[in-house]
Structure formats: structure tokens, C-alpha cells
Amino acid sequence: xxxxxxxxxxxxxxxxxxxxxxxxxxxxxxxxxxxxxxxxxxxxxxxxxxxxxxxxxxxxxxxxxxxxxxxxxxxxxxxxxxxxxxxxxxxxxxxxxxxxxxxxxxxxxxxxxxxxxxxxxxxxxxxxxxxxxxxxxxxxxxxxxxxxxxxxxxxxxxxxxxxxxxxxxxxxxxxxxxxxxxxxxxxxxxxxxxxxxxxxxxxxxxxxxxxxxxxxxxxxxxxxxxxxxxxxxxxxxxxxxxxxxxxxxxxxxxxxxxxxxxxxxxxxxxxxxxxxxxxxxxxxxxxxxxxxxxxxxxxxxxxxxxxxxxxxxxxxxxxxxxxxxxxxxxxxxxxxxxxxxxxxxxxxxxxxxxxxxxxxxxxxxxxxxxxxxxxxxxxxxxxxxxxxxxxxxxxxxxxxxxxxxxxxxxxxxxxxxxxxxxxxxxxxxxxxxxxxxxxxxxxxxxxxxxxxxxxxxxxxxxxxxxxxxxxxxxxxxxxxxxxxxxxxxxxxxxxxxxxxxxxxxxxxxxxxxxxxxxxxxxxxxxxxxxxxxxxxxxxxxxxxxxxxxxxxxxxxxxxxxxxxxxxxxxxxxxxxxxxxxxxxxxxxxxxxxxxxxxxxxxxxxxxxxxxxxxxxxxxxxxxxxxxxxxxxxxxxxxxxxxxxxxxxxxxxxxxxxxxxxxxxxxxxxxxxxxxxxxxxxxxxxxxxxxxxxxxxxxxxxxxxxxxxxxxxxxxxxxxxxxxxxxxxxxxxxxxxxxxxxxxxxxxxxxxxxxxxxxxxxxxxxxxxxxxxxxxxxxxxxxxxxxxxxxxxxxxxxxxxxxxxxxxxxxxxxxxxxxxxxxxxxxxxxxxxxxxxxxxxxxxxxxxxxxxxx
Numbered sequence: 070x071x072x073x074x075x076x077x078x079x080x081x082x083x084x085x086x087x088x089x090x091x092x093x094x095x096x097x098x099x100x101x102x103x104x105x106x107x108x109x110x111x112x113x114x115x116x117x118x119x120x121x122x123x124x125x126x127x128x129x130x131x132x133x134x135x136x137x138x139x140x141x142x143x144x145x146x147x148x149x150x151x152x153x154x155x156x157x158x159x160x161x162x163x164x165x166x167x168x169x170x171x172x173x174x175x176x177x178x179x180x181x182x183x184x185x186x187x188x189x190x191x192x193x194x195x196x197x198x199x200x201x202x203x204x205x206x207x208x209x210x211x212x213x214x215x216x217x218x219x220x221x222x223x224x225x226x227x228x229x230x231x232x233x234x235x236x237x238x239x240x241x242x243x244x245x246x247x248x249x250x251x252x253x254x255x256x257x258x259x260x261x262x263x264x265x266x267x268x269x270x271x272x273x274x275x276x277x278x279x280x281x282x283x284x285x286x287x288x289x290x291x292x293x294x295x296x297x298x299x300x301x302x303x304x305x306x307x308x309x310x311x312x313x314x315x316x317x318x319x320x321x322x323x324x325x326x327x328x329x330x331x332x333x334x335x336x337x338x339x340x341x342x343x344x345x346x347x348x349x350x351x352x353x354x355x356x357x358x359x360x361x362x363x364x365x366x367x368x369x370x371x372x373x374x375x376x377x378x379x380x381x382x383x384x385x386x387x388x389x390x391x392x393x394x395x396x397x398x399x400x401x402x403x404x405x406x407x408x409x410x411x412x413x414x415x416x417x418x419x420x421x422x423x424x425x426x427x428x429x430x431x432x433x434x435x436x437x438x439x440x441x442x443x444x445x446x447x448x449x450x451x452x453x454x455x456x457x458x459x460x461x462x463x464x465x466x467x468x469x470x471x472x473x474x475x476x477x478x479x480x481x482x483x484x485x486x487x488x489x490x491x492x493x494x495x496x497x498x499x500x501x502x503x504x505x506x507x508x509x510x511x512x513x514x515x516x517x518x519x520x521x522x523x524x525x526x527x528x529x530x531x532x533x534x535x536x537x538x539x540x541x542x543x544x545x546x547x548x549x550x551x552x553x554x555x556x557x558x559x560x561x562x563x564x565x566x567x568x569x570x571x572x573x574x575x576x577x578x579x580x581x582x583x584x585x586x587x588x589x590x591x592x593x594x595x596x597x598x599x600x601x602x603x604x605x606x607x608x609x610x611x612x613x614x615x616x617x618x619x620x621x622x623x624x625x626x627x628x629x630x631x632x633x634x635x636x637x638x639x640x641x642x643x644x645x646x647x648x649x650x651x652x653x654x655x656x657x658x659x660x661x662x663x664x665x666x667x668x669x670x671x672x673x674x675x676x677x678x679x680x681x682x683x684x685x686x687x688x689x690x691x692x693x694x695x696x697x698x699x700x701x702x703x704x705x706x707x708x709x710x711x712x713x714x715x716x717x718x719x720x721x722x723x724x725x726x727x728x729x730x731x732x733x734x735x736x737x738x739x740x741x742x743x744x745x746x747x748x749x750x751x752x753x754x755x756x757x758x759x760x761x762x763x764x765x766x767x768x769x770x771x772x773x774x775x776x777x778x779x780x781x782x783x784x785x786x787x788x789x790x791x792x793x794x795x796x797x798x799x800x801x802x803x804x805x806x807x808x809x810x811x812x813x814x815x816x817x818x819x820x821x822x823x824x825x826x827x828x829x830x831x832x833x834x835x836x837x838x839x840x841x842x843x844x845x846x847x848x849x850x851x852x853x854x855x856x857x858x859x860x861x862x863x864x865x866x867x868x869x870x871x872x873x874x875x876x877x878x879x880x881x882x883x884x885x886x887x888x889x890x891x892x893x894x895x896x897x898x899x900x901x902x903x904x905x906x907x908x909x910x911x912x913x914x915x916x917x918x919x920x921x922x
Contacts, residue, residue, distance in 0.1 A: 071125050072099055072133055074107050074116040077163050079488065081901070084161045087116075088125050090132045099133065101148070102141030104170070106134040106255070111239065113180075113255055117166050119148065134255055140449065142466065143169045146503045150464070153499050158916050159897045160489040168464050168489065171449075172441040180219035181254050182210055182242065188250035189215065205229060206241045207250055219253070265439065268310040269332045270318050272300045273325060282326070292317035297326070307332075336440045350392060350424065356380075357389050360509075360563045364393045367507040368400055368471050375498060377478075377523045378511040380565030381803065382774020383572065383738075386511045387417065389565075390474045391424055393509060398428070398454055402471025405500075406457040407493060409480035410732050415713040416720075417476070418457055425455055432458035432465060437709065460485065460493035463500060470504040473497050477735050478510040478519065479767055484919040492917055494519070510560075513774060514767040514805065517812050519560070521823040526559040568778075575745070575776040575783030577801040581792045593680060593688055598746050598786050602689075606696055606725060610781065611741040614689070614728045615772045616748040618681045625652060627667035628674040634664070638878040645677050646704065655703075657877045685748060686728040693726070701729035734772035740779030745772055750789035750797055757872045758921040759821045762796040766808050769800035820864075820887050822917075828886040828893045829918040831871060834910045837880040843910040844868035844882040850903050851884070854896070862889040863896075873922045879911075 073086035089107050091099055099105070103118040108131045115137055143151065147169055154165035187193060188207060197204035209225045210217060219238070226233040245251050272279070279301055286294035292314045299313070300306050310318055310329060321327040353361055360378055367374030380386045394404040408417055421429050430444040430453030447453040449466040456465040460483050463473070475483070475497045483493030494510060501508035510519065568574065585595040594602075605612050625634040625645055634643045636654035643652035645663065653660045666673045686700040699715050706712040712732075719727050720739055727733060747769060754765045769787060777783020789797055799808035817824050830847065834840035848868055857864040864887050871881035886893060897914055906912055 070096075071122050071130065072105070072118050073120040073122060074105060074133070075119050075163055075166065076107070076109055077104075077115040077117060077167065079161050079164050081161060084163065086119050088122065088130055090125075090130045092132050095133060095136065098136065100141045101145070102143040103136060104138040104142055106137055107131070108134065117142075117163070119162075138171070142171060144468070146500075147464070147466070149503055150496070150500055154489045154491050154496065157495070157499075157894055158489045158491050159894050159901075159914050164488045168461065169466070171445045171466075173438040179255070181216055182219055182222060183216045183252045183254065184210055185249055185251055188245070193250060200241075200244070202237060203241045203245055206238065207245060210251060265336055265443070266331045266333055268329055269307050270296065270300065270310050270313070270321075270327050270329050272297075272306040272327055277326075290317070290320065293321050296321055300327070336437065336443045350395065351385075351388050353388065353392060354385070354569070356565045356567070357385050357392075360389050360565070361392050361396075363561065363563060364472065364507045364509065365396055368393075368396055368402070371505050373502050373505050374507045375501065375560045376507070376509050376563050377515060377519055377560055378509055378563050378565065379515055379520070379805070380511065380513060381568060381574065382513045382771065383568040383778045384513075384565035385569045386476070386565065387420060387738075390476070390509065390511070391420065393472050393474070393507070394421070394455060395424070397471030397507075398425070400471055402469045402506075403454045403467040404456075404472040404474070405462055405465055405467065405470060405497075406455065406474040407460060407462050407476065407483070407497060408457065409459070409477050409482035409493075409735075415716055416737060421455065421457060427452075428454045430456045430465070432456055432462045434459065434461075460496070463493055463496050470500065470506045473501050473504075473506055473508045475508070475510050477512055477771075479512045479514050479516045480735070481764075481919045486920070490913075490915050492919070495917070514770045517763060517809060517816070518823040520562075520809055521813065523560045523562040526561075572777065572779075573782055574803050575773055575785050577773050577785040577787060577803070579792045579797060579801050580786055580788045582788055582790045583792075585788070593685060593748060594692075594746075595786075595788055598748075598788065599692065601744055601784065601786055602693065602726070602746065605744045606693060610725075610743040611719070611722075611739060612726045612744045612746065613733060613739075613742055613772070613775050614685060614726065614746045614748060615731075615734060615768075616680065616682055616685055616728070617730050617752045617768065625663070626676050627670060627672055628676050629672035630667060630670040632667050632669035634668075638875070639873070640875040641873070644681065646683060656873070680748070682728050682730055689726055689728065696726045697724040698726045698728060699724035701727060701733050703730070706732075731768055731772075734768050734775070737775060738778055739775065742775050743777060743781050743783050745776040745783070745785045747772060747785070747787040747789075750787050751791055754791060754794065754796065756922070759816065759819075760919070760921075762794070762815075763808075763812060765794075766796040766800050766812075769797065770803070770805075773800065820860075820889075825887040825889050826893055827916075827918060828888075828897060829915040829921070830884040830886070831913045831915065832868070832882045832884075832910055833876070833879040833913070834907075835879055836909065839907065840880045840882050840910060841868065843907055843912075844884060847900070847904055847912070848884055850900060851886070854899065854903070856886070856896075863887070863891050871922065 072089045072091050074089050075086050076083045105116055106113055107116050151165040155162040194204045194208045223238050242253050246253050283297050296313045296317050299308050397404045430448045432444055448456050456462045475494055478494050485491050580595050602612050636659045639654055639656045645652050651660050682702045686698050689698050699719055701715050718724050773785040776785050795811045832840050832844045851865050859866055865884055867884040868882045871883045
């Protein structure tokens, strides 16, 4: 048997399996999914075992060096999911398989140099007078000891000669090994993260009279008696060695009374318990019950089903998720729950943990690497049967998944911005197909594409460019059932049209800033909003203030010459942060201190303009000294566990005003919030993105939904300079259907999703002209392949400068591909076979882009 190994490198030339012999020591341990170290050319590289074969080519077959992980990281279903990712998003299979790796668990290879008896002799270097590089290497190896790391040799040699390269060292080591001065072997380093263990002491199992022994020890060995007494009191006869005197424990071991062993410990993520996180399942109302019954049919029949749960904010979607996950567990299956933002997880986790306890594992980037390592392996071992987390949770190593939940399925956070550039919703749908699982896509504001698909599938016309009227009116849910009927494996629309207990939706009032007088430093608040905040604080209620910009001031300008302080690598204005007194680029993290004078003209008249959450929080504190103000944005949650503490304090009433960006806008349930203020609804309304109106509608609807979720009615005040824009008008009326129909009509004529599929090609280079020329050459190749320019069922737009034209020191140009029928992944793969990119130009491929900047 030979192993088929895919090298873990993104190069397209390596995107195939290579054949390796299996050493005897690994013959019983190597399986499909194993992560291994193999020789490749002159290097040692990691790779994935993708299969086995009985035949090898007419060449010398090298052996697998060893395992980088003790257990396989994927099975046949996850392998199929990775193959789908590579095919659908036009990336290497290695890129796709890498999303399955456990966090921090792999071992890096290292090269160890061991001196032979000849090499240890003090006079050995004198034998190498004609080979000065080999002599220097041997002398340094003798100084470092009988064994040393090859990397330490390289560092030492570079002190003697800075021009020393890895290649020259490898050549010298190879010659010294041939001449018998040393041996070179490869070893695997300890993993970056390892299981956490502790020593435990346990009573031996025999018929001894322990009470008699305890009485005997209390007289002559009281410390040993303390150990025995504690073990007898423990339910399982086991306790941590660290709790006792080690000599006492050792004495008991020698007498044969106890044993000492290692016990694995889990680094449990920080817990945040919520007052409303009850352990009892709540009774579902009629609309919730319909969703549950649709899921139950699929889980019990082990059939793939997809449910688009369109529920207004506060309609009880989370309770439906809890019931469906419980159903999967009772059927002996597992479940995945994906949320778009780590800030949403404390409240969601609190509710799931109250119901399911230790069956829950948490996976997201805000955890420490050790915590993620332990949680991942708990899922792989089957100790955790539910995984909750961000989009990476969709690839959790669970077996027999029965239910997959994607909460807030409209969120852009589900889109991966690095290869493989997958969308979490699409990945969830594919995994649900492979697992024969039920998928619930929940949202109060589903994307136009998902809602259109659910309606079109009900008519059996998916893939056809329906007219806006038909797409908006067809297959509406009936008033009595809230369900669109369709085939079992289609995307089925389920409506939750009312809040729990028929609580009223919040009253949304649009404040026209063209006529309102703004007050406060920097003109932030209308008088009506200030009065409303004061009223709520006076009666002990809570307020949320939303602004989708962080920082104190969004740009710094010289009042004399007009110079704006910009990032040298991205050419966008720097944001001033009062805390730290620094100017920061939010795209590349470039930072500098605020200049005392203008770099352009030397004037000291430097002004801070624009508004961010930091400044809003400062103004609220100044205006309402009695208020306890919390702020939540990327800056305040940078430290581990900060987001949970902020939300926990607000939920407990320790803060009565929460200022934040869009991470406070969705998923949270705070009964005390009766007022939500949107300080500027226009922040993203005029972005150069065809989804700008949709994003504005979604965030306004979501943030408005935080108000009035308990017994007290809620109010939302929206400040805007565009009160007549359809996104603002329909959001203020809670009118998703009205927005959907208007947006669908606006997208059909220019050709945007759902009527076409998009692919965005982005070119980046340090030289602007070279970048533009390369984009032009690719355009010509696409035209030669039969694409039309700007209009048609298969067309392209561009090349054009990217809206964010310079990023991290590289200029950017883009081409947008549109197709109504032909599969774009196949076309892009053909393009890659035809074009030859200049070395200094990078081209990224983004299938189904969500960020057009």
C-alpha cells in the first residue's frame, strides 16, 4: 500500500496527490485524513493523506516521515465538503482542507544535527582545511554540544558570515554526513498547543479497612492521614496531587495505598451566565411549532431539508433553534449552530449551555488557542455533540450532524475574505446535503437572493430570470399557515410574522436632519433624541445608541491648507482614537501619533472632524453625568472576554446606555431597552456597492429590533439626511416585502443578483500602471473566450479602479464577471489556464463577492 498525499501548499502546480511509501511504524496508524510530514524535493513539507493505492510509478518512492497530528482530521464527508469548496470557489484543495485543521494542534518539523564519534574529536575540524564552510559548521556544532537544532547552526554561521544561506548550510551538512562527521535527522517539535494535564492521586481498589488505616495514620503520619481522609470524602476516591503534601503522597504510593496518574483537563472558555437563560424548554407558539415540525420530519426521516426562517425581531427564533437541536440529540445525532459575530455568542451560548450543559463546545477566534484546541478535540472525541461558533464552526469534526443552524444568515461576516473565499451560508447548505441534515437559515432580514430563491423554488423556476413583479408576488406565504409549499429538498420559506406573546413592534420615527437642529459637541444629537434619552434614564430604562463608525474623529484636517492625514499604504484618512492619542488606519492597522503641526504647511491649527463611537460615548457622559455608559466596538473588545463582560454588565443593569457599532445591532435580547437611537442612518447608504440599500435596511431593522422586547413598548429614533430613501422608509414601517419588491426591481435591469451570479477579479501591485495593464490583458483574454463587454447573459465590467484603490501599499484594479446561466467557476478555471500573470501582480478570485470595495 502507498499513501496518496496532497502537499499543504497553495501553489496550483502542487494541487494533486503524490505517492509515498508507508513505513512499518505508521502502517496501522495512517488513514485517510491524516496530516503528515513528507519529503518533497529538498524540503520537508506537511500534507494531507487523501487516499491509498497499490501501485507506484517507475521512480523511487520516498517514505512518509511521520504524523503531524495523532488522529485524522477529516472523514469522507468532510473530504467531500473540501472538494466542493475547492471546486466552487476556484482554490487549491490544500486551501480548502486547511479549514479543517484543529487550532494549534499540529507539530512543526525540525532538523537535528548529531555529531558522530569522529565529529566529536577535538582535532576533527583540522581535517577540513580545504573546505572552510564545512569546517566552520563542524566547529560550531562542537560548541553547541553533541546534538543541536540546525536553525541554531544557521544563526551562528550568519554571525560569522551574514551572507550564509539555508542552501549553503544544507550543502555543508550533507557533505559532513557523507564523510561521517555527523548525522542529520528530522524530528517533530512539540505541538504549539498541547493537552492540559494534572497529576491526580487515587485510592487503590481493594478490601482494606480504610477507616482503620486512617486512624492508624493519624497518630504517626498526620499528613498522609489528611490525604486518605480527603480521598475517602471524594465521591470517586480521586483528588489533585497539588492539594496535598507531595512527600505524603509519595509515601502512600510506596506503601501501595494510592496511585498517581495524569488526568486530562479541558480549558473551558470563560462563562457568561444570563438571567433569562433558563434550563426549561419554553412552549412554542403556533408559528414556531410549524417550523419545528418541518425540521422534525427531515431529522426523523434522515432527509436533507432547508428552511429559511424569516422571523421578525423578537419572534422567538432562538427557542426554535433550541428545540430543533434537542430533537437532533434525541435522535442520536449532533448539531452545529453558526453565528456571524463573536459578540453574539455570550447570550446564545448562555441559553444553549443552560439547556445542554457540557454537551456544548464553543469555537471562535476570540478564544485562546488552548481553549479552541480543547473544544475542537472535545467535538472530535464525541464528548461535545453541539458546536456553536463563527463560520469556522461549520467545519467542526462532528459525526452524523442532524441539524445545522445559521443565525442572522444575511450577515456579511459569513463571507471568508482569504482563500478559500467561501460563504458560510453556502458551506452550511453543502454540509447539510452531505450529512442528510436539516438546515435552518434564520433572519429578520434575509438577503434578497435567499428570499427570491425560496419563492422561486416554490414555483419550480429557480435559475430563471423572473420579472420583478413575479418574483416579488409569486408564492407568497398564505395568511393562515405562513408556509410556502415546495419540494422536500428545496429552500422552504417559513414565516414568524409576530413577536412572542404578540408584543408590539417598536415605533420607529425618522428624524429629518435637514430640518432638525443638532446639538452637542460636533453636532451629534437632535433635541428630540436628547429629550428621549433623558426621559428613559429618568425612569430607569436602558438606551442603545448606534453608529457604524468607531473611533473619536473619522478624519484630521489642517484648517489652513486643507491637508488630511492619510494612511501612506492605503491612501484613506486616518481615524483619531482619543484613548491612546493615536491616528489609525482601520484597513491595515498603520498607526501614528497625532502631529503637533501640519506635515504639509507647518500650521498648528489641526482640526478633528467626523464622528465615531468613542466620541459619542464621551458626549453622552458629558451630557448625562448620571448615566453609566458602555461602549462596544472593535477597539473595546480587543482583549479576551471583553465583549462578554460588556454585554453582561449591560444585561445586569450595571450600564444603562450602550453605544456601539453594528455588533450591538443584532441577536441581543435586553428586556430593559426601550429606546434605540440611530445617530446617522446614512453611513453606508451611499457606498459604491449595489447592496448598499439592502445593508442599510438590514441594519436599521436589526438595531430597531433591540427595543421593546419585554413588557414595556419600545421606541426607535432614526436620524438621517435621506428620510425619503426606500431603505429608510420601509425599515421604519417594518415592511420587508415592500423593500424586497423595490430592491428586486432595481437589480434586474443592470443585472445583479439574484438574476446573475457574480465573480470579482481584483489585481494588486505596487506599480499602478503595471496593475492596470495586467487587468487590461486579462480583460482581452476574457473577450477572446466569448464574454461580452458590459451587457449580455455572460459579460464583464471593467477593468476599473477598486473603490478602495490602494490597500497595504498596493494599487488595486478590478473586473466584475456576470453570468445568467454559464457556471462561472468553470470559466475562471479556463481563464487561469490561459493567462500568465506578471510576477509583481497578484490576482484574487472572489466568487459571489459581498464586499465590492
